[in-house]
Amino acid sequence: MSADLHCHTCRSDGALSPTDLVALATRSGLDVLAITDHDTLAGLPEARAAIGGHPLHLIAGVELTVRHPGGGFHLLGYFDRDDPDPLLDHLAQIPRQRVERAQKILARLADQGAALDIDRVLERSGETVGRPHIADALVAAGYAPNRRSAFERYLGDRRPAFVSAPGPEPREALEWILRSGGAPVLAHPYTLGLGRARLRATVQSLATAGLVGIEVHRPEHTPDQRRALSEMARHFDLVPCGGSDFHRPDDRDRLGETGTPPLPSDTAERLLQTIAHLESRP
Numbered sequence: 288m289s290a291d292l293h294c295h296t297c298r299s300d301g302a303l304s305p306t307d308l309v310a311l312a313t314r315s316g317l318d319v320l321a322i323t324d325h326d327t328l329a330g331l332p333e334a335r336a337a338i339g340g341h342p343l344h345l346i347a348g349v350e351l352t353v354r355h356p357g358g359g360f361h362l363l364g365y366f367d368r369d370d371p372d373p374l375l376d377h378l379a380q381i382p383r384q385r386v387e388r389a390q391k392i393l394a395r396l397a398d399q400g401a402a403l404d405i406d407r408v409l410e411r412s413g414e415t416v417g418r419p420h421i422a423d424a425l426v427a428a429g430y431a432p433n434r435r436s437a438f439e440r441y442l443g444d445r446r447p448a449f450v451s452a453p454g455p456e457p458r459e460a461l462e463w464i465l466r467s468g469g470a471p472v473l474a475h476p477y478t479l480g481l482g483r484a485r486l487r488a489t490v491q492s493l494a495t496a497g498l499v500g501i502e503v504h505r506p507e508h509t510p511d512q513r514r515a516l517s518e519m520a521r522h523f524d525l526v527p528c529g530g531s532d533f534h535r536p537d538d539r540d541r542l543g544e545t546g547t548p549p550l551p552s553d554t555a556e557r558l559l560q561t562i563a564h565l566e567s568r569p
């Protein structure tokens with residue numbers, strides 16, 4: 288069974304519609320696909336409809352932006368329904384907060400001599416607007432040659448136009464997912480920018496607060512990072528998860544690509560079993 292448990296659609300900052308992502312997943316021979324858009328589950332009904340009679344198993348997911356003193360991090364949530372409650376109520380505020388944050392970023396860009404019209408940014412976005420949409424608008428307006436350079440020059444962490452994204456704090460985010468019957472999984476742990484000992488301490492404290500998995504299998508992880516993360520998963524009894532973090536079809540971003548060795552075939556099943564187990568808890 289081949290699975291990709293981390294993918295984006297145009298409902299957040301991916302390029303493909305949910306329909307086109309499902310088509311690509313079936314062409315790529317995937318058996319399981321989780322759609323994990325940033326701060327929204329809005330792509331799922333369309334994806335579900337697009338599957339029709341195909342045997343692809345679609346898992347409802349989301350990638351929450353979490354505020355954290357040392358910089359934010361991303362927390363994935365996996366669900367056995369497309370409308371997890373009360374998560375959807377919590378997420379309802381975020382699109383508006385993200386527009387307000389985009390406006391703050393645009394004010395800073397104007398100070399840098401790179402003025403953009405908010406409408407040119409919002410027309411690129413789905414339910415949630417993020418820095419990738421602003422980066423593309425900067426490129427379109429000729430202020431940066433490509434997206435990467437837009438991040439390096441303006442939008443990246445600690446760059447002049449950086450404004451942190453709205454979102455819950457770690458314990459709140461875990462509660463939103465757990466109370467909605469979902470399985471919380473730490474995304475791309477190395478982007479926390481912590482050394483190994485501090486990362487381990489953070490994973491331990493999240494595990495104590497209900498985390499059930501961490502991403503081990505990602506294309507950019509080195510063998511050494513995989514070993515360290517696998518060991519942490521074993522030690523804290525977390526499901527070793529992963530995915531391609533697919534945003535758009537290009538040379539680097541390949542749906543289903545999770546590196547070597549690939550995502551173990553029973554990972555999706557383990558997550559779903561965890562969800563069922565969580566629900567049966569009093």
Ligand code: AMP
Nearest residue numbers: 300352416417418419434435438443452
């Ligand atoms: P936001 O949630 O608006 O802060 O945007 C975060 C998203 O921006 C991530 O999920 C990535 O898709 C993208 N991103 C972050 N850093 C970079 C970078 N240096 N280059 C390109 N994309 C990036």
Ligand code: FE
Nearest residue numbers: 295300325534
């Ligand atoms: Fe993204």
Ligand code: FE
Nearest residue numbers: 350361474475
């Ligand atoms: Fe992420």
Ligand code: ZN
Nearest residue numbers: 293295350532
């Ligand atoms: Zn992602």
